[in-house]
Amino acid sequence: MVVRKEEGFTLIELIVTLAILGVVLSIYSSLYYSGYMSFQSTENSVDVEQNVRFAMNYIIAQLDKGPDEVVIINGGRGLEINWKDSNSNVVKSIIIKFDEKKHALYLDDNKGHELATKIYDFKVTQKGPYMINVYIKGQRNDRGLNEFSLSNDFFLRKSDVSAK
Template identity: 30%
Template structure:
Protein backbone atom coordinates (compact mmCIF):
# COMPACT_ATOMS: atom_id res chain seq x y z
CA UNK A 1 0.00 0.00 0.00
CA UNK A 2 1.73 2.96 -1.29
CA UNK A 3 0.05 6.18 -0.16
CA UNK A 4 1.08 9.43 -1.67
CA UNK A 5 1.55 12.17 0.84
CA UNK A 6 0.37 15.66 0.10
CA UNK A 7 1.16 18.70 2.21
CA UNK A 8 4.25 20.03 3.96
CA UNK A 9 6.42 18.48 6.56
CA UNK A 10 6.93 20.08 9.95
CA UNK A 11 10.49 21.11 9.04
CA UNK A 12 9.34 22.81 5.84
CA UNK A 13 6.74 24.78 7.81
CA UNK A 14 9.28 25.84 10.47
CA UNK A 15 11.80 27.00 7.83
CA UNK A 16 9.08 28.96 6.04
CA UNK A 17 7.95 30.61 9.29
CA UNK A 18 11.55 31.52 10.13
CA UNK A 19 12.10 33.15 6.73
CA UNK A 20 8.75 34.94 6.98
CA UNK A 21 9.68 36.20 10.47
CA UNK A 22 12.96 37.65 9.19
CA UNK A 23 11.18 39.40 6.33
CA UNK A 24 8.54 40.89 8.64
CA UNK A 25 11.23 42.10 11.08
CA UNK A 26 13.10 43.85 8.26
CA UNK A 27 9.86 45.37 6.97
CA UNK A 28 8.83 46.68 10.41
CA UNK A 29 12.24 48.23 11.04
CA UNK A 30 11.92 50.02 7.69
CA UNK A 31 8.45 51.36 8.62
CA UNK A 32 9.52 52.42 12.12
CA UNK A 33 12.49 54.29 10.62
CA UNK A 34 10.17 56.06 8.19
CA UNK A 35 7.73 57.03 10.97
CA UNK A 36 10.61 58.55 12.99
CA UNK A 37 11.87 60.40 9.92
CA UNK A 38 8.35 61.67 9.21
CA UNK A 39 8.02 63.04 12.78
CA UNK A 40 11.39 64.82 12.56
CA UNK A 41 10.50 66.30 9.18
CA UNK A 42 7.03 67.30 10.40
CA UNK A 43 8.53 69.09 13.44
CA UNK A 44 10.98 70.95 11.20
CA UNK A 45 8.18 72.03 8.87
CA UNK A 46 5.99 73.16 11.80
CA UNK A 47 8.79 75.26 13.29
CA UNK A 48 9.69 76.79 9.92
CA UNK A 49 6.07 77.55 9.07
CA UNK A 50 5.22 79.14 12.44
CA UNK A 51 8.47 81.09 12.53
CA UNK A 52 8.19 82.43 9.01
CA UNK A 53 4.54 83.37 9.45
CA UNK A 54 5.29 85.12 12.75
CA UNK A 55 8.24 87.02 11.32
CA UNK A 56 6.34 88.09 8.20
CA UNK A 57 3.37 89.18 10.29
CA UNK A 58 5.48 91.27 12.67
CA UNK A 59 7.40 92.86 9.79
CA UNK A 60 4.21 93.69 7.88
CA UNK A 61 2.74 95.34 10.98
CA UNK A 62 5.72 97.40 12.10
CA UNK A 63 7.32 98.46 8.82
CA UNK A 64 4.93 101.44 8.69
CA UNK A 65 5.79 102.54 12.24
CA UNK A 66 5.47 106.27 12.82
CA UNK A 67 6.47 106.35 16.47
CA UNK A 68 7.58 104.03 19.25
CA UNK A 69 6.29 104.10 22.81
CA UNK A 70 8.31 102.40 25.47
CA UNK A 71 8.33 102.39 29.25
CA UNK A 72 11.98 101.39 29.10
CA UNK A 73 14.54 103.84 27.70
CA UNK A 74 15.58 103.14 24.13
CA UNK A 75 18.92 104.64 23.24
CA UNK A 76 22.14 103.56 21.64
CA UNK A 77 23.46 102.14 24.90
CA UNK A 78 20.22 100.29 25.69
CA UNK A 79 18.88 99.06 22.40
CA UNK A 80 18.05 95.40 23.03
CA UNK A 81 14.63 94.26 24.21
CA UNK A 82 14.05 90.61 25.10
CA UNK A 83 10.97 88.60 26.02
CA UNK A 84 10.82 90.04 29.55
CA UNK A 85 10.26 93.58 28.21
CA UNK A 86 8.61 92.84 24.90
CA UNK A 87 5.20 94.13 26.09
CA UNK A 88 6.89 97.46 26.87
CA UNK A 89 7.31 98.35 23.19
CA UNK A 90 4.38 99.71 21.19
CA UNK A 91 4.55 100.70 17.54
CA UNK A 92 2.36 103.56 16.32
CA UNK A 93 1.24 102.46 12.89
CA UNK A 94 -1.12 105.26 11.87
CA UNK A 95 -0.96 109.04 11.60
CA UNK A 96 -2.56 111.16 14.33
CA UNK A 97 -5.74 111.63 12.30
CA UNK A 98 -6.13 108.01 11.26
CA UNK A 99 -7.32 104.97 13.24
CA UNK A 100 -7.49 101.35 12.17
CA UNK A 101 -10.60 99.30 12.79
CA UNK A 102 -10.00 96.03 14.60
CA UNK A 103 -13.62 95.00 14.45
CA UNK A 104 -16.85 96.92 14.15
CA UNK A 105 -16.62 99.95 16.43
CA UNK A 106 -13.21 99.01 17.90
CA UNK A 107 -10.33 101.17 16.69
CA UNK A 108 -6.60 101.20 17.39
CA UNK A 109 -3.48 103.15 16.43
CA UNK A 110 -0.73 101.30 18.34
CA UNK A 111 0.18 97.65 18.15
CA UNK A 112 2.66 95.50 19.97
CA UNK A 113 3.51 91.90 20.58
CA UNK A 114 3.71 89.84 23.70
CA UNK A 115 5.23 86.49 24.43
CA UNK A 116 3.45 84.03 26.71
CA UNK A 117 3.73 80.23 27.08
CA UNK A 118 5.62 79.62 23.83
CA UNK A 119 3.17 81.73 21.85
CA UNK A 120 3.35 85.24 20.36
CA UNK A 121 0.26 87.43 20.58
CA UNK A 122 -0.52 90.74 18.92
CA UNK A 123 -1.89 93.37 21.31
CA UNK A 124 -3.70 96.59 20.43
CA UNK A 125 -3.89 100.05 21.98
CA UNK A 126 -5.84 103.20 21.28
CA UNK A 127 -3.37 105.87 22.38
CA UNK A 128 -2.57 104.77 25.97
CA UNK A 129 -5.58 102.50 26.51
CA UNK A 130 -5.19 98.78 25.96
CA UNK A 131 -7.96 97.20 23.92
CA UNK A 132 -9.17 93.93 25.39
CA UNK A 133 -8.38 91.94 22.25
CA UNK A 134 -5.32 89.96 21.36
CA UNK A 135 -4.59 87.49 18.61
CA UNK A 136 -2.34 84.48 18.66
CA UNK A 137 0.17 84.68 15.83
CA UNK A 138 2.45 81.67 16.22
CA UNK A 139 3.31 78.78 18.51
CA UNK A 140 6.65 77.22 19.50
CA UNK A 141 8.25 80.65 20.08
CA UNK A 142 10.77 80.33 22.90
CA UNK A 143 12.24 83.81 22.68
CA UNK A 144 11.71 87.05 20.81
CA UNK A 145 14.25 89.85 20.78
CA UNK A 146 14.26 93.37 19.31
CA UNK A 147 17.48 95.25 18.70
CA UNK A 148 16.77 98.81 17.63
CA UNK A 149 18.96 100.38 14.97
CA UNK A 150 20.06 103.98 15.44
CA UNK A 151 21.50 106.48 13.01
CA UNK A 152 22.53 109.80 14.59
CA UNK A 153 20.53 109.04 17.76
CA UNK A 154 17.39 108.41 15.74
CA UNK A 155 15.70 105.01 15.67
CA UNK A 156 15.56 103.96 12.03
CA UNK A 157 14.75 100.27 12.27
CA UNK A 158 14.84 97.09 14.27
CA UNK A 159 16.45 93.66 14.10
CA UNK A 160 14.05 90.92 15.14
CA UNK A 161 15.27 87.54 16.31
CA UNK A 162 12.84 84.68 16.95
CA UNK A 163 13.89 81.43 18.59
CA UNK A 164 11.47 78.56 18.08
CA UNK A 165 11.58 75.16 19.75
CA UNK A 166 9.49 72.05 19.15
CA UNK A 167 10.60 68.84 20.78
CA UNK A 168 14.36 68.74 20.43
CA UNK A 169 14.40 70.93 17.30
CA UNK A 170 15.41 74.59 17.54
CA UNK A 171 15.37 77.26 14.83
CA UNK A 172 16.46 80.90 14.88
CA UNK A 173 14.90 83.33 12.44
CA UNK A 174 16.28 86.84 12.04
CA UNK A 175 15.09 89.82 10.07
CA UNK A 176 15.90 93.49 9.87
CA UNK A 177 13.21 96.11 9.30
CA UNK A 178 13.79 99.69 8.18
CA UNK A 179 10.92 101.88 9.37
CA UNK A 180 9.32 103.85 6.57
CA UNK A 181 7.63 106.64 8.53
CA UNK A 182 9.41 107.00 11.88
CA UNK A 183 9.37 110.35 13.72
CA UNK A 184 10.92 109.16 16.98
CA UNK A 185 14.05 110.55 18.60
CA UNK A 186 15.59 109.73 21.98
Protein backbone atom coordinates in the same frame (compact mmCIF):
# COMPACT_ATOMS: atom_id res chain seq x y z
CA MET B 1 0.67 -3.15 -2.39
CA VAL B 2 -0.60 0.29 -3.15
CA VAL B 3 1.64 3.23 -2.36
CA ARG B 4 -0.24 6.33 -1.34
CA LYS B 5 1.37 9.68 -1.73
CA GLU B 6 0.48 11.89 1.20
CA GLU B 7 0.37 15.58 0.54
CA GLY B 8 1.12 18.23 3.17
CA PHE B 9 3.98 19.91 4.92
CA THR B 10 6.43 18.43 7.30
CA LEU B 11 7.13 19.99 10.65
CA ILE B 12 10.60 21.12 9.50
CA GLU B 13 9.13 22.89 6.46
CA LEU B 14 6.65 24.76 8.64
CA ILE B 15 9.35 25.84 11.11
CA VAL B 16 11.64 27.09 8.31
CA THR B 17 8.74 28.98 6.68
CA LEU B 18 7.75 30.62 9.97
CA ALA B 19 11.36 31.59 10.68
CA ILE B 20 11.72 33.22 7.24
CA LEU B 21 8.36 34.98 7.71
CA GLY B 22 9.48 36.27 11.13
CA VAL B 23 12.72 37.70 9.71
CA VAL B 24 10.87 39.40 6.84
CA LEU B 25 8.26 40.90 9.20
CA SER B 26 10.90 42.19 11.62
CA ILE B 27 12.83 43.86 8.78
CA TYR B 28 9.62 45.41 7.44
CA SER B 29 8.53 46.71 10.85
CA SER B 30 11.93 48.26 11.59
CA LEU B 31 11.94 49.99 8.17
CA TYR B 32 8.38 51.21 8.75
CA TYR B 33 9.27 52.55 12.21
CA SER B 34 12.39 54.38 11.00
CA GLY B 35 10.41 55.87 8.10
CA TYR B 36 7.68 57.01 10.48
CA MET B 37 10.22 58.62 12.83
CA SER B 38 11.87 60.39 9.90
CA PHE B 39 8.47 61.67 8.77
CA GLN B 40 7.67 62.95 12.29
CA SER B 41 11.01 64.73 12.55
CA THR B 42 10.56 66.38 9.14
CA GLU B 43 7.01 67.38 9.98
CA ASN B 44 8.13 68.97 13.26
CA SER B 45 10.95 70.84 11.51
CA VAL B 46 8.56 72.20 8.90
CA ASP B 47 6.06 73.18 11.61
CA VAL B 48 8.68 75.12 13.59
CA GLU B 49 10.02 76.84 10.47
CA GLN B 50 6.51 77.75 9.35
CA ASN B 51 5.66 79.30 12.73
CA VAL B 52 8.83 81.43 12.79
CA ARG B 53 8.39 82.54 9.18
CA PHE B 54 4.72 83.40 9.72
CA ALA B 55 5.49 85.54 12.77
CA MET B 56 8.32 87.37 10.99
CA ASN B 57 6.22 87.94 7.86
CA TYR B 58 3.39 89.33 9.98
CA ILE B 59 5.76 91.78 11.70
CA ILE B 60 7.27 92.77 8.33
CA ALA B 61 3.79 93.40 6.90
CA GLN B 62 2.83 95.62 9.86
CA LEU B 63 6.07 97.61 9.75
CA ASP B 64 5.78 98.04 5.96
CA LYS B 65 2.47 99.86 6.49
CA GLY B 66 4.48 102.82 7.77
CA PRO B 67 3.50 103.17 11.42
CA ASP B 68 3.99 106.49 13.19
CA GLU B 69 5.49 104.97 16.32
CA VAL B 70 7.22 101.72 17.21
CA VAL B 71 7.70 100.96 20.90
CA ILE B 72 9.91 98.17 22.22
CA ILE B 73 8.18 96.80 25.34
CA ASN B 74 8.96 94.28 28.09
CA GLY B 75 12.72 94.76 27.79
CA GLY B 76 12.76 93.74 24.14
CA ARG B 77 10.33 90.84 24.58
CA GLY B 78 7.49 92.69 22.90
CA LEU B 79 6.65 95.22 20.23
CA GLU B 80 3.96 97.88 20.03
CA ILE B 81 3.17 99.35 16.62
CA ASN B 82 1.04 102.53 16.56
CA TRP B 83 -0.62 104.57 13.85
CA LYS B 84 -1.69 108.11 14.74
CA ASP B 85 -4.02 110.67 13.25
CA SER B 86 -3.13 114.28 12.51
CA ASN B 87 -3.70 115.25 16.19
CA SER B 88 -1.14 112.64 17.39
CA ASN B 89 -3.89 110.43 18.81
CA VAL B 90 -3.37 106.68 18.46
CA VAL B 91 -5.88 105.40 15.92
CA LYS B 92 -4.68 101.81 15.63
CA SER B 93 -2.30 99.84 17.79
CA ILE B 94 -0.88 96.33 17.47
CA ILE B 95 0.93 94.74 20.40
CA ILE B 96 3.02 91.59 19.97
CA LYS B 97 4.18 89.92 23.20
CA PHE B 98 6.29 86.86 23.89
CA ASP B 99 5.17 84.37 26.56
CA GLU B 100 8.26 82.44 27.71
CA LYS B 101 6.28 79.85 29.68
CA LYS B 102 3.94 78.89 26.85
CA HIS B 103 6.54 79.46 24.09
CA ALA B 104 4.20 81.57 22.00
CA LEU B 105 3.81 85.02 20.48
CA TYR B 106 0.49 86.69 21.25
CA LEU B 107 -1.20 89.47 19.36
CA ASP B 108 -2.92 92.22 21.39
CA ASP B 109 -2.87 90.14 24.62
CA ASN B 110 -5.32 87.64 23.14
CA LYS B 111 -4.19 84.51 24.95
CA GLY B 112 -6.61 82.29 23.03
CA HIS B 113 -5.20 83.08 19.61
CA GLU B 114 -1.46 82.85 19.27
CA LEU B 115 0.37 84.57 16.46
CA ALA B 116 2.91 81.72 16.53
CA THR B 117 3.67 78.73 18.78
CA LYS B 118 6.85 76.79 19.54
CA ILE B 119 8.71 80.10 19.84
CA TYR B 120 11.59 79.87 22.32
CA ASP B 121 13.14 83.31 21.90
CA PHE B 122 11.90 86.69 20.71
CA LYS B 123 13.98 89.85 20.96
CA VAL B 124 13.52 93.35 19.60
CA THR B 125 16.52 95.65 19.83
CA GLN B 126 17.00 99.22 18.70
CA LYS B 127 20.02 99.58 16.42
CA GLY B 128 19.69 103.28 15.69
CA PRO B 129 17.24 106.15 15.73
CA TYR B 130 15.19 104.64 12.89
CA MET B 131 16.33 101.01 12.90
CA ILE B 132 15.28 97.94 14.89
CA ASN B 133 16.26 94.28 14.80
CA VAL B 134 13.72 91.51 15.34
CA TYR B 135 15.01 88.04 16.26
CA ILE B 136 12.72 85.00 16.47
CA LYS B 137 13.86 81.48 17.37
CA GLY B 138 11.63 78.45 17.28
CA GLN B 139 12.28 74.86 18.22
CA ARG B 140 10.31 71.69 18.76
CA ASN B 141 10.87 71.29 22.49
CA ASP B 142 13.06 72.23 25.47
CA ARG B 143 15.88 69.94 24.31
CA GLY B 144 16.59 72.21 21.34
CA LEU B 145 15.46 69.83 18.63
CA ASN B 146 14.55 71.20 15.19
CA GLU B 147 15.82 74.70 15.96
CA PHE B 148 15.17 77.46 13.42
CA SER B 149 15.70 81.21 13.78
CA LEU B 150 15.27 84.37 11.75
CA SER B 151 16.69 87.83 12.34
CA ASN B 152 15.68 90.90 10.39
CA ASP B 153 16.72 94.56 10.49
CA PHE B 154 14.00 97.11 9.79
CA PHE B 155 14.61 100.67 8.71
CA LEU B 156 11.54 102.60 9.78
CA ARG B 157 11.08 105.41 7.31
CA LYS B 158 8.82 107.72 9.30
CA SER B 159 8.48 106.01 12.66
CA ASP B 160 9.71 107.11 16.04
CA VAL B 161 11.35 104.25 17.92
CA SER B 162 11.24 104.17 21.71
CA ALA B 163 11.50 101.66 24.52
CA LYS B 164 9.28 101.15 27.58
